[in-house]
Amino acid sequence: MVLFDFVFYALLFFTGIGSYKIIRSAPAQNKFIKLLKLLWVLWTASLWVGLILQWVLPKGSKYQEAVHLPRHLWILDHGSFKDGHSKQKIAYGQHPKQYYHYYPGLETSPKKNTIIIYFHGGGWCLGSPDQHRYLAHLLQQEGYSLVFPAYRLTPAFGYKDLQADVNHAVRHALNFVKQQGVEQPKIILGGTSAGGNLASLFAYDENRWSAIDLDRSILKGVFSIVGALNTAAMEQTYTLLDYTGPIDSPSYQLANPLHWISPQDTFPFLCLHGKKDGLVAYKAVEEFCKKLNHTVPNMLQFKTYETATHIELGAAWYYNSEANLGQDTVLINWLNTVSR
Structure with a gap:
């Protein structure tokens, strides 16, 4: 930086x-x-x-977030962050974006059979797992095994393509970790921004688990950091609609995690969001959390940050100590609780 x-x-x-x-x-x-x-x-x-x-520019506006974005992305790509050890890049498809980074859990860790599958953000059109090296190092030091998938991006690819990539990445990764000696793996899904959307859609859609022959009982929890959890209540930008499809298309509603919540979703959910988020409105996420808490009581932990923007709460805390409002501690404590 x-x-x-x-x-x-x-x-x-x-x-x-x-x-x-x-x-x-x-x-x-x-x-x-x-x-x-x-x-x-x-x-x-x-x-x-x-x-x-x-x-x-006032804090909390999309314009304020936009002018800070180039510097933020450059630092995530080129900053000298510690990375996790023994990282492997594994392809799960033919496209250059169809791969994931695998970080094995520490051999002596009782948590190594818990796989955190984390999806990067970037508005479905940008980003990569490499931008979250800091997070990988942090979580691996806690003893977890990690899978950080990449996926094809908009506008060349849309909702169905990205969901297919999530399905293939999860299925391939679970087969791979079993080959590495991880027996009876449990998984925790998570993501930041667009990645929070992808993780939540997969978690709440029981049909997708059946389609790739997975038992959803292995899911121990989901976390979203500034996630796009109610796309219908967000500003309907070209970036969003490139992913969801037009408002009158079948995929538009399917791309909204709020649509998928049901009483069968009895797994813990952690939501971290800032009230000054200029890209994913706090109100949109609040509506998702209200529905989740009403439908499946006591499964939600919703932590809000009064002054945090999308960039600050999402990943700027990797390199800026002032943007660290304790979200790392909240995340780690929640992970340790749900992985027991």
Whole structure:
């Protein structure tokens, strides 16, 4: 993150000097040179506007989240995070995105037979398991075995494709861990943002478990960090509709986890969400939690954070201590409780 900030501010400085010289210089006679100078000045102005917007946009707006996103994604991709040990990349399909990272549990750990299957976020169109190396290290140190799947992304692929990838990844991973000597595995599903949506859809749809010949009794819990748990109550952006399909399509309702809640869903659910989330509205998640708590009482732990944005609560705490509001402790304590 220090490197990103250094490069960004150095760019501001040098482009600013260049723009100042262009503005003070005599007008160019050549139209092409004139255009290049104009583009340079506009580019410099856009950098400064982006910086100013980070300071002035109200916390909790989608615009405030958007201007922080490039830096956030760069740090997740290039930051020097500790990763879990003995990581293996396993393909579960032919597409480059059809793979998962497997982190074996510590040999001496009584929790190594509990597999945490975690789906990354990114609005169904971005992201990768590598961006969550910090989380992998944290959870593996707790003794769990981990599976972090990748999946095909929108807009090239939609709801049905992503659900198929989840099915294949889970089935393949459970077969693989058994080959590694993990007997009678139990699983905990989880995800951040779009990944929380994918994990919840799989957990609550009993038909999908039957379709891939899995007994849902091995599911010990589900956790969602800033998850898209009620897509119908979110802003209907192109990004969302690329995934769900049009509002009048059959897949639109099927892509909403709230639609799948039933009295048979008697497994613990942990929901972490911020009231300043500008991408997945707090109200949408609150409606999901109210229905879950009404339908299956005492299965929900809903932890809210008054000042947390989507980026902060989701993954900025990997590199920014101020964004760590104790969500790591809440998650670990919940995992240790449900995995007993």
